[in-house]
Amino acid sequence: MIDKNSPLPIYYQIQEMIRKKIETGQWQPGDMLPSERIFSEDFDVSRMTVRQAVTELANEGVLMREKGKGTFVAEPKIEQPLQGLTSFTEDMKARGLEPGSTLIQYRLRTAPGKVAEALQTEVETEVYEIKRVRLADDVPMAYETTFINLELAGDIPEDVENRSIYSFLEQERGLKIGDGEQTFEASLANTEEADKLAIEEGAPVLLIQRITYLEDGTPLEYVKSAYRGDRYKFNIKTKRFTK
Amino acid sequence: MIDKNSPLPIYYQIQEMIRKKIETGQWQPGDMLPSERIFSEDFDVSRMTVRQAVTELANEGVLMREKGKGTFVAEPKIEQPLQGLTSFTEDMKARGLEPGSTLIQYRLRTAPGKVAEALQTEVETEVYEIKRVRLADDVPMAYETTFINLELAGDIPEDVENRSIYSFLEQERGLKIGDGEQTFEASLANTEEADKLAIEEGAPVLLIQRITYLEDGTPLEYVKSAYRGDRYKFNIKTKRFTK
DNA sequence: GCTCAAAAATGGTATAGACAACTATATTTT
DNA sequence: AAAATATAGTTGTCTATACCATTTTTGAGC
Numbered sequence: 001m002i003d004k005n006s007p008l009p010i011y012y013q014i015q016e017m018i019r020k021k022i023e024t025g026q027w028q029p030g031d032m033l034p035s036e037r038i039f040s041e042d043f044d045v046s047r048m049t050v051r052q053a054v055t056e057l058a059n060e061g062v063l064m065r066e067k068g069k070g071t072f073v074a075e076p077k078i079e080q081p082l083q084g085l086t087s088f089t090e091d092m093k094a095r096g097l098e099p100g101s102t103l104i105q106y107r108l109r110t111a112p113g114k115v116a117e118a119l120q121t122e123v124e125t126e127v128y129e130i131k132r133v134r135l136a137d138d139v140p141m142a143y144e145t146t147f148i149n150l151e152l153a154g155d156i157p158e159d160v161e162n163r164s165i166y167s168f169l170e171q172e173r174g175l176k177i178g179d180g181e182q183t184f185e186a187s188l189a190n191t192e193e194a195d196k197l198a199i200e201e202g203a204p205v206l207l208i209q210r211i212t213y214l215e216d217g218t219p220l221e222y223v224k225s226a227y228r229g230d231r232y233k234f235n236i237k238t239k240r241f242t243k
Numbered sequence: 244m245i246d247k248n249s250p251l252p253i254y255y256q257i258q259e260m261i262r263k264k265i266e267t268g269q270w271q272p273g274d275m276l277p278s279e280r281i282f283s284e285d286f287d288v289s290r291m292t293v294r295q296a297v298t299e300l301a302n303e304g305v306l307m308r309e310k311g312k313g314t315f316v317a318e319p320k321i322e323q324p325l326q327g328l329t330s331f332t333e334d335m336k337a338r339g340l341e342p343g344s345t346l347i348q349y350r351l352r353t354a355p356g357k358v359a360e361a362l363q364t365e366v367e368t369e370v371y372e373i374k375r376v377r378l379a380d381d382v383p384m385a386y387e388t389t390f391i392n393l394e395l396a397g398d399i400p401e402d403v404e405n406r407s408i409y410s411f412l413e414q415e416r417g418l419k420i421g422d423g424e425q426t427f428e429a430s431l432a433n434t435e436e437a438d439k440l441a442i443e444e445g446a447p448v449l450l451i452q453r454i455t456y457l458e459d460g461t462p463l464e465y466v467k468s469a470y471r472g473d474r475y476k477f478n479i480k481t482k483r484f485t486k
Numbered sequence: 487g488c489t490c491a492a493a494a495a496t497g498g499t500a501t502a503g504a505c506a507a508c509t510a511t512a513t514t515t516t
Numbered sequence: 517a518a519a520a521t522a523t524a525g526t527t528g529t530c531t532a533t534a535c536c537a538t539t540t541t542t543g544a545g546c
Contacts, residue, residue: 069497069539082501187429235426290503
């Protein structure tokens with residue numbers, strides 16, 4: 001199970017082993033892991049090496065340590081998805097609403113200046129421009145324009161409207177999504193937004209812009225969304241880093 | 244500098260020492276730190292103890308390690324502070340603006356229903372209610388109402404207006420701030436907000452509500468802020484957790 | 487059964503040392 | 517002068533051990 005001759009560090013192998021046990025459900029949330037001493041005996045490694053593996057997982061929130069008690073599989077916090085980066089689809093589901101979508105525009109074009117800048121490409125780069133009205137329980141919730149780098153994403157079928165682009169790119173294209181940057185801003189609905197969202201011009205809208213990066217740091221998509229101010233609140237959990 | 248008889252762990256003392264050197268500018272971004280071996284000799288501690296201190300700081304992004312080269316003070320990524328939970332004061336400084344504050348109201352009162360709920364206390368609980376206009380380079384940026392549990396925070400001097408409440412509570416009260424929950428919402432300025440922010444009634448405002456928790460999970464404060472929509476964008480970096 | 491004290495088990499901190507992998511510099515060889 | 521080689525310095529990984537603080541379990545005595 002642990003290969004001391006592997007080029008991969010032992011602590012890393014232990015980490016992956018633990019992750020797998022949790023992923024496959026062999027270890028359930030709340031379950032106590034073998035103690036560090038047991039671990040080190042079973043794998044014939046030093047306890048400090050086990051700790052190096054467990055410490056990282058504890059920092060990630062996968063495991064919970066309690067002095068004198070043991071190390072446990074952490075509960076998958078229900079709100080955790082919103083802690084990070086979510087698609088509209090995932091967001092609405094987490095709120096108990098049925099996500100939907102109406103495709104307004106779907107085309108390939110060269111990247112506008114701001115988009116090229118955000119995606120760190122040239123203005124000649126071909127990008128998808130996808131405009132959708134996003135529905136929650138069949139009521140307009142947001143008007144969203146997505147720009148995706150064609151080179152990275154490959155062909156995107158036009159029927160994305162009813163599924164999460166994220167899950168499509170992850171499952172069909174094997175892209176690994178990493179971090180994202182978002183900005184939030186309050187504004188008033190312009191004519192187009194008011195029309196698509198079925199609200200009055202000048203009604204409050206929450207503008208969210210997001211740049212999504214792959215795990216290697218390459219910008220994948222740039223999304224501008226206008227959410228109805230009267231129907232949508234964005235929730236996020238944040239962690240304080242000591243200065 | 245390092246006290247082996249202190250109740251605080253040695254690695255923690257080293258951590259704080261490094262932080263202070265960076266904060267005070269004695270160590271500048273890009274500077275190379277003394278090597279781990281030098282550190283361990285100078286402080287007469289084991290190298291592993293030094294590593295424990297440095298590892299955490301590297302994880303936080305304060306330091307950068309490069310194998311074969313050394314450990315360096317990380318560039319203070321402009322957006323990084325906003326990755327976590329920041330006070331208005333810290334936020335504005337990170338944007339290169341001079342934070343200021345005008346005290347509008349400062350009193351003790353029993354907690355209103357929503358506040359009691361957010362702070363997980365009873366409505367009879369005494370809380371501070373502090374209303375402040377927050378300035379950036381002397382221009383109104385946000386109108387903020389803070390509720391803080393008296394029992395947890397103890398007496399708060401009235402001159403908080405010119406400092407960060409966070410830093411006061413951390414430094415003077417020894418409270419350790421943990422996570423926070425925030426909601427973002429677009430709205431239109433009501434009469435009071437318009438007056439305090441020197442904008443028109445009905446102008447767009449970004450409403451941010453935040454509950455701040457201590458490390459042990461106890462709610463410490465509940466803050467409602469109205470930011471000028473024409474002057475403020477909230478930036479955040481988020482990380483995607485695999486489902 | 488109950489209580490209290492002792493023992494065992496657990497994670498937290500710390501040591502002293504070893505070798506590996508990588509980088510930069512100095513030195514030698516060509 | 518250029519290239520190859522050695523050398524020193526750095527972080528990365530790992531070992532074996534020790535003691536501490538907290539929690540749980542055990543067991544003796546009642």
